[in-house]
Amino acid sequence: MNKWLRLEPVQAVPYLLKWLAIGCTIGILTGTSSAALLAALDWATQWRESHRWILFLLPLGGLSSGLIYHYLGSSVEAGNNLLLEEIHDPRSIVPLRMAPLVLLGTTIAHLLGASVGREGTAVQMGASLADSSMQVFRLHGADRRIILMAGISGGVASVFGTPLAGMVFGLEVLAFGHFRYDGLFPCAIAAIIGDRVTLAWGRQHTVYQIPNVPELTIWGLISTIIAGTIFGLTAMVFATLTHRISAYFKAKISYPPLRPFIGGIIIAIAIQILGTTKYIGLGIPTIVSAFNTQLPPWDFAAKIGFTALSLGSGFKGGEVTPLFYIGATLGNALAPLTNLPAPLLAGMGFVGVFAGAANTPLASTLMAIDLFGANVGIYAAIACICSYLCSGHAGIYRAQRVGLSKYAALKHHEGKSIAGIEIDRSTDENSQ
Numbered sequence: 001m002n003k004w005l006r007l008e009p010v011q012a013v014p015y016l017l018k019w020l021a022i023g024c025t026i027g028i029l030t031g032t033s034s035a036a037l038l039a040a041l042d043w044a045t046q047w048r049e050s051h052r053w054i055l056f057l058l059p060l061g062g063l064s065s066g067l068i069y070h071y072l073g074s075s076v077e078a079g080n081n082l083l084l085e086e087i088h089d090p091r092s093i094v095p096l097r098m099a100p101l102v103l104l105g106t107t108i109a110h111l112l113g114a115s116v117g118r119e120g121t122a123v124q125m126g127a128s129l130a131d132s133s134m135q136v137f138r139l140h141g142a143d144r145r146i147i148l149m150a151g152i153s154g155g156v157a158s159v160f161g162t163p164l165a166g167m168v169f170g171l172e173v174l175a176f177g178h179f180r181y182d183g184l185f186p187c188a189i190a191a192i193i194g195d196r197v198t199l200a201w202g203r204q205h206t207v208y209q210i211p212n213v214p215e216l217t218i219w220g221l222i223s224t225i226i227a228g229t230i231f232g233l234t235a236m237v238f239a240t241l242t243h244r245i246s247a248y249f250k251a252k253i254s255y256p257p258l259r260p261f262i263g264g265i266i267i268a269i270a271i272q273i274l275g276t277t278k279y280i281g282l283g284i285p286t287i288v289s290a291f292n293t294q295l296p297p298w299d300f301a302a303k304i305g306f307t308a309l310s311l312g313s314g315f316k317g318g319e320v321t322p323l324f325y326i327g328a329t330l331g332n333a334l335a336p337l338t339n340l341p342a343p344l345l346a347g348m349g350f351v352g353v354f355a356g357a358a359n360t361p362l363a364s365t366l367m368a369i370d371l372f373g374a375n376v377g378i379y380a381a382i383a384c385i386c387s388y389l390c391s392g393h394a395g396i397y398r399a400q401r402v403g404l405s406k407y408a409a410l411k412h413h414e415g416k417s418i419a420g421i422e423i424d425r426s427t428d429e430n431s432q
Contacts, residue, residue: 019186022134023150026186027193029133030126030154034194035201037103037121037159044111045281052277054112058268061112062260065105066314070256073101076128079316080120081399083127083152087145087174088401093135094148098128105316113271113280114264115306116317118159123318126155126194146183149174153187154194156363160320161198161205165367166191169360173397176359176388177404177414206284208291208350210343213375223338224379227331227345228352228386234330235356236391238304238323243398243422245312256314263313267306279306283325290328290346297333300326319396320354327353340379347372348383355384356391359400393421 048054069077076082076098086094106121130151131144149170157166167188171180214220249259271277278286279302289295307322331349335342347368355364361384368380389406398419405411413421 016185019146020189022147023186023189024193025133026126026130026147026150026190027154027158028197029129030122030151030190030194031158031197032201033099033103033125033129034122034155034158035198035203037106037118037125038198038203040103040107041110041118041282044107048111048113048281049277055268055271055277058112058114059261059264061108062114062262062264062313062315063257065108065316066257066260068101069105069314069316073097076101076124078399079124080397083124083148084174084397084399086131087148088399090141090144094128094131096128096132099125102316106318109310109315109317110281112264113277114267114310114315114317115280115283115303115322116310116315116319117282117307117321117323118318119156119320120318121316122155122159123152124155126158127151130154130190142182146186149180149183150186150190154190157191158194158198160367160371161195162367162370163191163195164370165363166194168366169358169363172360172363173358173400175401175403176395176406177402179362206288208288208347208371210291210341210347210372210376212341213344213373213379214341216378219339220379221382223340224348224382225386227334227338227340227348228383229390230334231327231330231349231352231383232356232387232390234300234304234326235323235353235387236394238308238319238326238353239357239391239394239396241304242308242312242319242396245308246314249313260314263309263315266313267309270306274302279303282321284321287325287328287350290332290350291343294335294342295329295332300330300333303329319357323354323357323396324350327351344376344379347376348379351380352383352387356387357396359388359391359395361385361388394418398422 076095102121102124109116127148130147134147153166153170156169157163170187171183174180253259253262271280303322303325311319327349328346331345332342335345351364351368355361364384365381369377393402393413395418399417401417402413405413
């Protein structure tokens with residue numbers, strides 16, 4: 001009997017049963033919380049668009065959100081970066097109040113007209129609920145890291161309807177150049193169950209159509225590489241601009257609640273000057289249009305500005321859906337310069353800019369397959385890899401670490417976080 005118990009497949013059984021139960025629980029929590037988030041944002045968007053006068057209240061919304069976080073949520077204000085730090089160096093349980101605070105802050109931002117997304121909210125809600133609820137099992141160390149990774153996977157999968165991408169994202173986002181296989185099974189279960197639970201709650205995801213995917217030719221390959229390079233450079237610009245705006249607001253405005261208040265004033269004025277709301281909120285209608293019609297070539301740049309200012313000044317939400325907007329409209333703008341169909345380039349940009357900004361080329365490629373179908377995979381893979389390579393050691397998550405440098409000449413970055421690399425660059429610039 002002992003000989004049979006020592007067999008490796010037998011040893012895998014308790015591991016599978018344990019993480020199946022935990023993964024299903026996390027999936028239910030993340031799927032339910034994402035369903036609540038999607039319902040709240042649908043209501044906020046519809047109410048805002050039918051009552052445009054509410055945009056004038058954006059500064060007050062920023063102030064109220066800032067006050068709430070300053071006095072009630074200072075320990076969770078770091079958001080996604082707090083989760084990544086806890087995975088790298090576990091110290092304390094992620095406070096459960098992160099979930100309601102980020103849901104409230106994101107709903108306020110969308111209702112009043114900030115340009116933010118939803119991924120950050122879904123990830124923070126899922127991970128905080130998972131970390132708090134799993135304490136009944138007294139899990140610590142490596143197990144707690146896996147729980148947080150599964151919470152991230154479930155959040156991404158359920159909020160976007162992308163189980164394959166969600167599964168890999170929770171493993172890949174921690175440190176680029178390294179991949180955590182120890183959490184693969186629980187992340188997969190959490191992502192699949194999370195997606196199914198959100199659908200069971202009646203929340204449907206946006207459908208994007210790419211009707212014509214041509215065979216890959218030499219010129220098509222070259223066009224895809226060029227487009228991927230542009231996506232990567234755009235991702236680097238977005239991440240760098242957002243961080244610098246955040247640093248500027250922190251340096252100039254010492255009282256945190258005033259930062260989104262001032263940012264809200266600037267955004268509200270810009271909306272009135274432009275006379276359109278297409279650059280605020282999630283921007284789903286514009287993303288869908290990028291797959292169907294030719295759009296103004298400056299849409300992606302305007303969205304970069306509105307989103308960088310919204311996030312940099314302190315509004316809550318996420319970066320990913322705005323990155324989808326930026327990428328899809330940028331791909332749409334590049335279409336006339338190539339021989340590739342505009343819907344295909346919009347789809348490549350959709351995932352490509354995200355890949356460069358989040359440093360997650362594998363998850364982004366799988367997202368394209370989740371959303372657009374397997375026949376887009378080869379184009380998406382090339383675009384995402386090129387974007388990842390060309391976005392430099394920058395990214396939207398400052399706590400993300402460099403496991404393996406993208407370039408041999410910059411191996412001294414290995415082991416550092418993006419925040420640490422930014423500090424090194426700033427020091428070098430000041431010393432010159």
